[in-house]
Amino acid sequence: MGLRRSLDDYKRNKEAAEVFPGEQRTQLGQFTGSTQRLIHVDPSGSVRDYSYPLSGLHGLSSSRFGVRLDQTIEWFDTLERASQTLHEGTVETIHNFEKFEVVQRDFTNGLTHATAFELRGEAPDSIELVGFVELTPEGQEGRIGQLVHDDELVEVYHNREHDYLGASTELEITPEVMEKFDEILADEPQSFPRKGESESYEGSRLTGGVRFRTEFEDGRTTVITTLSDIEEQSRSASLKHVADRTQRYSEPSQLLTAAQQSRQTPDITDQLVQTDLHVLDLLSAPTGARIAGPDFDPYYQYSGGYGYTWFRDDGEISTFLLEAGERLGLDIENRHRKSARFYLRTQLDDGRWPHRVWPMNGRLAPGWANGHVEGSETQYQADQTASVLVFLAEYLATHHESLPKDTTKDIETALELGVEGMDISLETDGLPTECENAWENMNGRFTHTAAKFMQAYSTIATAPLPATLQNRAAAQAGRIYEALETMWCPDGKIYGLRLADEDLDVRIDSTTFSLIDAHLAYRDVGDISDERYCRLATHLETAFERLWTETDAIRGLTRFEEDTWRRRNQASGKIWTVSTGWGAYAAENAIRLFSTTSQQFDPTAWSDRLFTEIDLTGSLCLSSGYLPEQFFDSGTPDSATPLGWSHAIRLATYAARSTRNADSAVDRQSGTR
Structure with a gap:
C-alpha cells in the first residue's frame, strides 16, 4: 500500500467523524486470496493487495475499472447500483446500467489474481473496458521501472519483485506518471487516471501507474496481475505464465472451475x-x-499495524x-x-x-x-x-x-x-x-x-x-x-x-x-x-x-x-x-x-x-x-x-x-x- 494513496485518503477524510484519515480500510467489500496473496475487492470492484506479510510481495496499491460508452467513461466507483457476493469461489460484483450489467468476478490462485468481466443484457457494440492500476513492487513508489512488452503486457519492477499486468483481449496501454511533490502537498486529492498522454517516454518508464483499455470479445475480457521474485522465476517464464492465465481464464466456465479448484477451504454446508x-x-x-x-x-498512524x-x-x-x-x-x-x-x-x-x-x-x-x-x-x-x-x-x-x-x-x-x-x-x-x-x-x-x-x-x-x-x-x-x-x-x-x-x-x-x-x-x-x-x-x-x-x-x-x-x-x-x-x-x-x-x-x-x-x-x-x-x-x-x-x-x-x-x-x- 503506497504512501501516496494514504495521503490521498487523508485529504478526502480528514474531517470525517468516524473515519481515521489516511487508512486503507476493508470494512466494505470482500477478500479473495491464496496463502501467498490477499486481495481486497471493494464494493465498486476496485482491487488492492494486502499480500506482503504472506509472500513478501506488494503488488497492487490501487486500481479502478469502468467502461467506455461511445466517448464517455463510466467508472464503476461512481455507480450506485453495484451488488457483491461470494459465488463459486469468486467475489462476484455486478455493476448495473440501465439496459445491461457488467459482471465482475475476482479470484486469486497462488501469486496470480484474475478479474474477469462479462456483459449481460443489451450492451452497445462500441463498449470497451477501461482501467487503471498502480503497482508498487517492494513497496516502492519511486525507483521503479516499467516495461511494455509487445504493446500488450506490462511489467513493473524495482529489484527482486516484478509485477505483471495482462489481459485476454488486446490492451491499449498508457503509462501513468503519479503525483509529483507539488501535487502530493496540495490540499486537494488527485484522481487517476489523468486525461492525456504521459509527458515523455522517459517519464512513462519510471512509474508504477498504468492506464489501459480493451475491447470485449464475445462479451468478455479478463485482466490478470501476477507477482514474482525475479530470482525465483525468470522474466520469460513470468510472461509465459501471464499469457497462459489470461487465455485460460477468458472463458467463464474455465474461470469458475479454476476458482473452485484453487479454494483452500473445504466445501462445508454450514x-x-x-x-x-x-x-x-x-x-x-x-x-x-x-x-x-x-x-x-x-x-502506524493510529495503531501498531496488523x-x-x-x-x-x-x-x-x-x-x-x-x-x-x-x-x-x-x-x-x-x-x-x-x-x-x-x-x-x-x-x-x-x-x-x-x-x-x-x-x-x-x-x-x-x-x-x-x-x-x-x-x-x-x-x-x-x-x-x-x-x-x-x-x-x-x-x-x-x-x-x-x-x-x-x-x-x-x-x-x-x-x-x-x-x-x-x-x-x-x-x-x-x-x-x-x-x-x-x-x-x-x-x-x-x-x-x-x-x-x-x-x-x-x-x-x-x-x-x-x-x-x-x-x-x-x-x-x-x-x-x-x-x-x-x-x-x-x-x-x-x-x-x-x-x-x-x-x-x-x-x-x-x-x-x-x-x-x-x-x-x-x-x-x-x-x-x-x-x-x-x-x-x-x-x-x-x-x-x-x-x-x-x-x-x-x-x-x-x-x-x-x-x-x-x-x-x-x-x-x-x-x-x-x-x-x-x-x-x-x-x-x-x-x-x-x-x-x-x-x-x-x-x-x-x-x-x-x-x-x-x-x-x-x-x-x-x-x-x-x-x-x-x-x-x-x-x-x-x-x-x-x-x-x-x-x-x-x-x-x-x-x-x-x-x-x-x-x-x-x-x-x-x-x-
Whole structure:
C-alpha cells in the first residue's frame, strides 16, 4: 500500500467523524486470496493487495475499472447500483446500467489474481473496458521501472519483485506518471487516471501507474496481475505464465472451475463454519501462521499495524480450531500440524516466544514488546507464551497416538522448555511479574496473564508427558490458584484488572473471562473451593452487566472500562467483537464449569445473548459475514476487518453450543433433564 494513496485518503477524510484519515480500510467489500496473496475487492470492484506479510510481495496499491460508452467513461466507483457476493469461489460484483450489467468476478490462485468481466443484457457494440492500476513492487513508489512488452503486457519492477499486468483481449496501454511533490502537498486529492498522454517516454518508464483499455470479445475480457521474485522465476517464464492465465481464464466456465479448484477451504454446508474457516485461510501464510488482520494502517498512524503474527492471537486461534475441529468433526488436521511446526520453529532459547513475527518466514517483526529479547521483562507480553503452550499441550493430548514419534518428542521438548520460560516470569508470590497486558496498552501484574499461566500449567500437567514435568506444572498451577486471591476485590465482588504499584485496579476487563478456561483446566489438577466457584460466578455476571453496551444500531461488550483507544469523537469506549465473542465463549464454558455446583448464576442466557450479536445475522456481523475488530456506537465498523481472533472465537463458541444443544436433545429424548 503506497504512501501516496494514504495521503490521498487523508485529504478526502480528514474531517470525517468516524473515519481515521489516511487508512486503507476493508470494512466494505470482500477478500479473495491464496496463502501467498490477499486481495481486497471493494464494493465498486476496485482491487488492492494486502499480500506482503504472506509472500513478501506488494503488488497492487490501487486500481479502478469502468467502461467506455461511445466517448464517455463510466467508472464503476461512481455507480450506485453495484451488488457483491461470494459465488463459486469468486467475489462476484455486478455493476448495473440501465439496459445491461457488467459482471465482475475476482479470484486469486497462488501469486496470480484474475478479474474477469462479462456483459449481460443489451450492451452497445462500441463498449470497451477501461482501467487503471498502480503497482508498487517492494513497496516502492519511486525507483521503479516499467516495461511494455509487445504493446500488450506490462511489467513493473524495482529489484527482486516484478509485477505483471495482462489481459485476454488486446490492451491499449498508457503509462501513468503519479503525483509529483507539488501535487502530493496540495490540499486537494488527485484522481487517476489523468486525461492525456504521459509527458515523455522517459517519464512513462519510471512509474508504477498504468492506464489501459480493451475491447470485449464475445462479451468478455479478463485482466490478470501476477507477482514474482525475479530470482525465483525468470522474466520469460513470468510472461509465459501471464499469457497462459489470461487465455485460460477468458472463458467463464474455465474461470469458475479454476476458482473452485484453487479454494483452500473445504466445501462445508454450514455457512458460519464455512465463513470462519474461509477467513482464517485468507489470513494464513504458507507456513500456517496467520496475520491478525489485513494491514489497513501500514504507516502506524493510529495503531501498531496488523499484518503480523502475534503468538497470543495465533495460539488462541489454533486452540479454538482444535476444539472446533474435535466437536464438529472437521477435517482440519493439516492446520494443526502447520501451527505446531511453526511454534516449534519460532520458540526462543529461553522457552518463550517474541512479540510478533512475519508469518511468511517466522522472522522477528517490528514490535514494541520484545523486552525479554532485549533483556527486560517489563516490556513483554507473557500471556503470549502461555497461549501457545496451551495449544501445544492440547494438540499433544488429542493427537499423540497419531503423531510421528519425532514430532511428539519435539513437542515434549518445547513444553518442557516452555515451562522454564513461564517460570522465569513467575514471581515468588505466585503471580506473573510486571509485564504488558493482552491489549498491549498498559503494564502491570494482570489477572489475565495469571489465568493464562494457570491454564497453560494445568493443561501441561494433564498432557501425556513425563511425570516429572506433569508434577512440576501442577505445582506451579496450584501456586497461581492460591495467588489469585490477591486479585479479588471483595467490595466490587470482581477480580481486578491488574496490580499496579501494589494497588488493585478494579476496572472490569474482558480479558478476565480467561479465568473460566483457567479453572476448567485446573479442576483436573487440583480442587476448586466452593468460595472460588462463587467468586467466579459473581465476577462473570458483574463483568457482563458492566461491559454490556446497547445502542440503536449495535449491542455487545466493550473491551474494558475507561477504554479510550480509537474513539475518535465518541465519548465512550467502543464495542469489540473479540470481547463479545470472548464473553459468549466464557459463558458457554461456564455452563460446564458450574454444572456440578450450586451457583445461582446461570450463564446460558448470556451465552445466547452474546452469541446472537456475532452470529451471521447479528448486529456485529457485516453483510459479508466478516467480523471487524470494533464498532462505533452508530454501528460504523472500524479497525481490522476481518479479524482472525474474532472469527476463531465465533467458530469455537458455535461448536460448543452445537455440542451442548445436541447433548440436551439426547437428554430430552432419554427422559432426563
